[in-house]
Amino acid sequence: MANKVFHVMYDDDQKLLDAAKALVAQGIRVKDVFSPFPVHGLDPVIGVKRTRLAIASFMYATTGTLLATLGTWYFMVSDWDWNIGGKPNFTWIENAPAFVPVMFEFSVFCGAHGMAITYLLRNGTLPGMPASNPDPRTTDDKFVMEIVTEQNESMSASDIEAKIRATDVYELSIKDY
């Protein structure tokens, strides 16, 4: 028997959320959901693990802080001790307050850019990457739930289809793959 993939489309996020709850309650595993915006409360229902993006962002930001510390020390003190406004930079620590703004900004810069790039890479949505959503309308106002028979081997394809049709479906496409 060929593996089948169900692309279940909904036209409202609340309908999608209710359907996901109903299907999961009947023992169906949802592989993924494609949505134009984050749907609150969906992740725990379909068993998506908590994102580690925040931890990554913290690490990028800390890297930024360290680089900025190193940079201010090298440019302002070690390489050539600048004298700005009568404050000679003989040591880093004596002038630390002056370096805090750049350390702060560079931490934000690294944290934000690192997080954005990681997010786009992880989702495969960097500019120029091929689209992986099954239907272009999921970037507009439709929501698609992807269910594969491979992950639901205890049920027959027709059984799954019947359960899907019992929810408030807008469109359903079934394909072999």
Added chain:
Amino acid sequence: MAHDNKMHFELPSKVKTTAYVLMVIGLVAAALGWFADKTDHHQYWWANLLINGFFFFAVALGALFFYALQYAAEVAWSAQLKRIFEAMYSYIPIGLGVIVVVLLMGQFHVHHLYHWMDSEVYNPESPAYDEIIAGKRPYLSAWFFWLRVAVYGAVFIYFARLFRKWSLQEDEVGGTEIHYRFYKKSAVFLVFFAVFSSTLAWDWLMSIDVHWFSTMYGWYVFSGMWVSTMIFATLLVIWLKGRGYLSTVNDSHIHDLGKWMFAVSMLWSYLWFCQYMLIWYSDIPEEVTYFKERYDHYMGGMWAVFFVNFAVPFYALMARDAKRNFKYLTRVGVIIFIGHFADLYMAVVPGTIHGHLEWGFGEGHHTTFVGWFEAGMFVGFLGLFILTVLGTLSKARLVPAKHPFLDESEHHSI
């Protein structure tokens, strides 16, 4: 409603007794401190009264500000918590009373916290003549100063009473008419608050170091006030939940309160550091006096306060799980709450005593730090504050009955 029996908060007699015990401890500490304090005019004693008077007044005023902010910004998640803030701002008249006592005693020269209240400094013939203070006379003259005190008091008490009255009315009549009135009046209040939160900080705190001025001072005091408010509100909500109240307040609400604690702590750190760095960088004599005083005698205390109030919330409250763990949030909250009290201590004491930080009561012009005295006064006022807040809380439904955003607030999920 399934939880109707828990809709009315009843003040447990045990808590009441504890609050009274705290107040008695405060009175005893104040009485013993008065006799033990050998500074001129009992300056140190009065400084501590000002710190406690202002600190708890600020927590209450911050609650009124946050309450108005919720209406002006049409915030829904906090709708269930509005009674918490109402209870907190019911302390405003009492807090204001304590401050007025301190100010009046200054005006009658019982103490000398405010050097500029001495009329000799304006007299060019007098040896005490001070040109810098004389230049500030139009702003600091007694009639204008007391007019401002009266206006602050009138405005804050007027809005606090009005909001409370409308809130209780809404419980009866429902609808959206009162809500829209709230929306407009809150915006009006915020305009007053924007000006007064700065000027009252100049009048009551910045004027202690009267030769000095900083345009960031008002915001620095305001952010410290706001973060203390958010901490107290969070702790109160967690405590009430632990006693089985507020069952419809979920993790997401606590998470949001935790975010406020975190965010406003960062606002405070930002303002503290901006004020410090600009003054440090330009290094102009008229500006550095404030930090010179603290550098010479309170170096350790000043930096300790900054790092506790910045680094503790920054690292301890950054993670999502931290803001959803009630016990953890409580512990961190207590640390920063005390941290902000210590911050106010650092703002008031160096300028009033001009001495060295020494252990035990000092004499004449010597700053002191005793421990039991400061802690006793703090604990006493804490008891008074808790008793007032919980007393008001028990007088009305714990969760408003007909707030238009109530349903949305109950389904808050992040």
